[in-house]
Amino acid sequence: xxSDAGSNSSRSSSPDxxxxxxxxxxxxxxxxxxxxxxxGAARAAGQGRVDRCAGGGKSKTRADLKEGDDVQDLRLKVxxxxxxxxxxxxxxxxxxxxVMPYAQGPSVRKLSKISTLLLARNYILMLSSSLEEMKKxxxxxxxxxxxxxxxxxxxxxxxxPTAHLPLHPLAQNLHSLVGSTASALHHPxxxxxxxxxxxxxxxxxxxxxxxVQSLLKDPLHLxxxxxxxxxxxxxxxxxxxxxxxxxxxxxFSMGK
DNA sequence: TAGGCCATCTGGTCCT
DNA sequence: AGGACCAGATGGCCTA
Numbered sequence: 001x002x003s004d005a006g007s008n009s010s011r012s013s014s015p016d017x018x019x020x021x022x023x024x025x026x027x028x029x030x031x032x033x034x035x036x037x038x039x040g041a042a043r044a045a046g047q048g049r050v051d052r053c054a055g056g057g058k059s060k061t062r063a064d065l066k067e068g069d070d071v072q073d074l075r076l077k078v079x080x081x082x083x084x085x086x087x088x089x090x091x092x093x094x095x096x097x098x099v100m101p102y103a104q105g106p107s108v109r110k111l112s113k114i115s116t117l118l119l120a121r122n123y124i125l126m127l128s129s130s131l132e133e134m135k136k137x138x139x140x141x142x143x144x145x146x147x148x149x150x151x152x153x154x155x156x157x158x159x160x161p162t163a164h165l166p167l168h169p170l171a172q173n174l175h176s177l178v179g180s181t182a183s184a185l186h187h188p189x190x191x192x193x194x195x196x197x198x199x200x201x202x203x204x205x206x207x208x209x210x211x212v213q214s215l216l217k218d219p220l221h222l223x224x225x226x227x228x229x230x231x232x233x234x235x236x237x238x239x240x241x242x243x244x245x246x247x248x249x250x251x252f253s254m255g256k
Numbered sequence: 257t258a259g260g261c262c263a264t265c266t267g268g269t270c271c272t
Numbered sequence: 273a274g275g276a277c278c279a280g281a282t283g284g285c286c287t288a
Binding site for chain 1: 276277
């Protein structure tokens with residue numbers, strides 16, 4: 001259930017937490033104590049939160065204690081829900097990472113959340129563009145020129161074995177993708193060799209023009225959800241269809 | 257040691 | 273009213 005526990009993260013999800021089964025959720029005694037201390041300080045500062053530390057006051061009536069317990073239970077419930085929500089979100093992110101063009105494995109540090117989202121966006125853009133490119137290719141092959149179809153048999157003979165097919169530049173690019181991965185940008189040491197069918201690397205998606213880290217650090221890139229590439233329509237749903245040329249694929253970089 | 261990343265708590269807001 | 277969602281705050285861990 002705990003996505004972090006199942007992930008390859010080297011850190012525990014909450015080192016400070018203990019499992020309190022009686023409460024049905026995680027809660028840290030240390031944190032609660034710290035919280036109560038903080039609560040006192042905050043109240044002293046005149047900006048205290050709602051009183052929810054049952055043991056805080058000097059003399060509480062039974063009703064006060066009951067109310068405090070209720071508030072605390074409610075708080076624990078809300079916290080548990082929020083925790084679960086965030087775990088679900090992290091699970092979804094993990095699922096996204098699994099299909100990302102990024103070296104995976106226990107020895108590879110996993111993509112940060114923001115990196116995952118940005119990389120996913122670029123990946124989708126590249127795949128969309130690849131699809132358009134392939135469609136165009138298929139159209140060229142099967143659509144043919146009218147003159148040619150008139151002067152010769154319209155039957156098209158395609159080389160059966162793919163080994164004899166001259167690779168389209170796009171396909172060549174796709175094949176050349178295997179090798180470098182974005183992890184190299186995180187780790188100076190060479191990443192583990194990717195699987196033969198591993199998806200395109202981040203470097204292919206333009207990250208070789210600007211390292212991922214610097215890209216992600218750049219507030220300009222983070223601020224602009226949609227980048228408008230020269231000669232290319234904006235990929236956002238409000239704008240036009242995606243570009244189709246292989247050369248423009250190389251422009252799919254978050255930076256430059 | 258500073259900075260990045262993350263998990264968690266919390267209060268506010270919106271929705272059902 | 274209860275739950276989902278969001279953003280700010282806080283503190284821990286890790287790396288350069």
